[in-house]
Amino acid sequence: MTGTENPTTTTTTTTTDPDTAALESDLREGFFADPPTLPPRWFYDEKGSLLFDQITRVAEYYPTRAEAEILRARAGDIVGAASTVVELGAGTCEKTRVLLDVLAAGRSDARFVPLDISTEMLFETARALEQEYPGLRIDPVIGDITALEGPLPGEPGGRLVLFLGGTVGNFSESQRDGFFRMLRGIMAPGDQLAVGFDLVKSPDRLVAAYDDAAGVTAEFNLNMLDVIARTVDCTGLDRRDFRHEAVWNAEESRIEMWLRAVREVRIDFPTLGRGRTLAAGEGIRTEIARKFEPHALIDELAGHGFGGQAVWTDAAGDFGLALVVVD
Numbered sequence: 001m002t003g004t005e006n007p008t009t010t011t012t013t014t015t016t017d018p019d020t021a022a023l024e025s026d027l028r029e030g031f032f033a034d035p036p037t038l039p040p041r042w043f044y045d046e047k048g049s050l051l052f053d054q055i056t057r058v059a060e061y062y063p064t065r066a067e068a069e070i071l072r073a074r075a076g077d078i079v080g081a082a083s084t085v086v087e088l089g090a091g092t093c094e095k096t097r098v099l100l101d102v103l104a105a106g107r108s109d110a111r112f113v114p115l116d117i118s119t120e121m122l123f124e125t126a127r128a129l130e131q132e133y134p135g136l137r138i139d140p141v142i143g144d145i146t147a148l149e150g151p152l153p154g155e156p157g158g159r160l161v162l163f164l165g166g167t168v169g170n171f172s173e174s175q176r177d178g179f180f181r182m183l184r185g186i187m188a189p190g191d192q193l194a195v196g197f198d199l200v201k202s203p204d205r206l207v208a209a210y211d212d213a214a215g216v217t218a219e220f221n222l223n224m225l226d227v228i229a230r231t232v233d234c235t236g237l238d239r240r241d242f243r244h245e246a247v248w249n250a251e252e253s254r255i256e257m258w259l260r261a262v263r264e265v266r267i268d269f270p271t272l273g274r275g276r277t278l279a280a281g282e283g284i285r286t287e288i289a290r291k292f293e294p295h296a297l298i299d300e301l302a303g304h305g306f307g308g309q310a311v312w313t314d315a316a317g318d319f320g321l322a323l324v325v326v327d
């Protein structure tokens with residue numbers, strides 16, 4: 001699988017740095033649009049990854065607990081006869097361990113490939129897994145889930161691809177369509193795909209999950225500004241000029257996270273030769289988190305050539321997991 005980078009990647013402000021070049025491209029595409037947007041991958045420097053891990057433990061953030069409940073109940077069904085498990089956007093793999101227990105117990109040639117863009121978190125996770133699962137081959141890959149190129153590791157037909165945490169909801173409709181098409185292109189008949197997705201529920205609970213009382217999600221959101229200020233050449237970007245906001249967009253069935261300017265702000269990016277003034281109250285959209293009806297995703301996946309499906313939810317009906325196989 002391509003899309004890997006040297007594990008020693010650091011952030012500098014030269015344009016040869018891959019992170020700098022990628023962020024400059026994302027700024028060109030999103031920051032000058034209306035409204036300004038930035039992709040969620042820029043949350044996840046080392047601090048952002050640790051903050052996300054904290055979010056999964058706050059009382060209001062039900063998705064992690066609900067998805068873990070499904071994985072515990074269905075681990076055997078999900079792993080099935082897979083010999084290689086590839087996890088996209090793996091993070092700490094905390095929930096994944098119930099699946100790795102089954103994988104490691106089932107066969108001696110089993111392999112786990114966690115893939116993530118957050119380098120430090122990925123290698124720390126891989127080191128921990130190597131200790132916990134001495135019989136399992138662990139092959140971490142630094143990569144961008146939006147630009148994967150095949151072939152996937154493992155025997156065609158023997159792979160299980162995991163995409164957990166509701167991260168699929170962070171794509172726009174067209175990005176999700178492109179993502180499923182890309183996956184279908186690099187997966188082989190018989191390979192399985194498990195996708196965790198959050199379900200539509202009361203706006204109050206949804207907003208609270210993205211705006212916890214302790215302010216962890218607010219810090220996670222504001223941290224993106226620090227990542228940007230450190231990764232590209234810029235002036236006028238100061239986190240104290242922004243506040244976190246989570247809103248429910250009923251029309252699009254999604255939570256949106258915004259960084260809203262608390263006063264007029266002028267931000268310039270000399271290497272882009274461009275700048276933008278944000279009026280007081282104007283926002284930058286940093287994340288969308290689409291919420292689905294239980295069978296919507298499985299229908300969509302069927303249209304991409306994934307069949308043989310199962311959809312499970314936790315007992316409270318808060319979160320779903322779709323398991324499909326390439327036809």
Ligand SMILES: C[S@@+](CC[C@H](N)C(=O)[O-])C[C@H]1O[C@@H](n2cnc3c(N)ncnc32)[C@H](O)[C@@H]1O
Nearest residue numbers: 041044089090091116117118143144145164165
């Ligand atoms: C919402 S967290 C979910 C983590 C974990 N899968 C879970 O279920 O708790 C999203 C994860 O995807 C990673 N990520 C975000 N954008 C990515 C991208 N473009 N390519 C690869 N990984 C990405 C982040 O570093 C983070 O670990």
